[in-house]
Amino acid sequence: MPDANRPLSPHLQIYRWQITMILSIVHRTSGVALSVGLLLLVLWLITAATGPESYTRLRELLASPLGVVVLAGFIFALSFHLCNGIRHLFWDIGKGFEIPQYHASGWAVIIVSLLLTATVLAIGSGVLA
Numbered sequence: 001m002p003d004a005n006r007p008l009s010p011h012l013q014i015y016r017w018q019i020t021m022i023l024s025i026v027h028r029t030s031g032v033a034l035s036v037g038l039l040l041l042v043l044w045l046i047t048a049a050t051g052p053e054s055y056t057r058l059r060e061l062l063a064s065p066l067g068v069v070v071l072a073g074f075i076f077a078l079s080f081h082l083c084n085g086i087r088h089l090f091w092d093i094g095k096g097f098e099i100p101q102y103h104a105s106g107w108a109v110i111i112v113s114l115l116l117t118a119t120v121l122a123i124g125s126g127v128l129a
Helices: 021-051 052-063 065-094 099-128
Strands: none
Touching: 021 052, 021 065, 021 099, 052 065, 065 099
C-alpha cells in the first residue's frame, strides 16, 4: 500500500508553471466555453426567428453590463482558440519548438487574442447601442 503522504504521480505543485502549460489549460477551457457559447448563438437565432419582440429583449439583455461581459468572454474564447490553434498547426509541421520560439508564440497568442477581442467589442459596441 502506498504511503499516504507521497503523491502517486507528479502533481501541479511539483512543476513550475510555464506559458505552454497555462496556454494548454486555457485552450481546453476556451473550447468548453465555445461549446457553451454556441447555446447563446442558438438562442439568438431562435429569437430572431420568433419575432422582433423576443429579439429586442435578447438584444437588451446582451447590451447590459453582464451581457457585455458574457459576449466579451465568448469573443475572447473564440479569438484565443483560433490563435492558439494556428500555433498548434505550426507545431504540427515541426516549427516553433525552440524555447525562445514557443515563448514568443505564446505571448503573441495572448496579445493577438486580446487585440482581436478589443477590436470586435469596439466594432460591436455600435451594433448593441
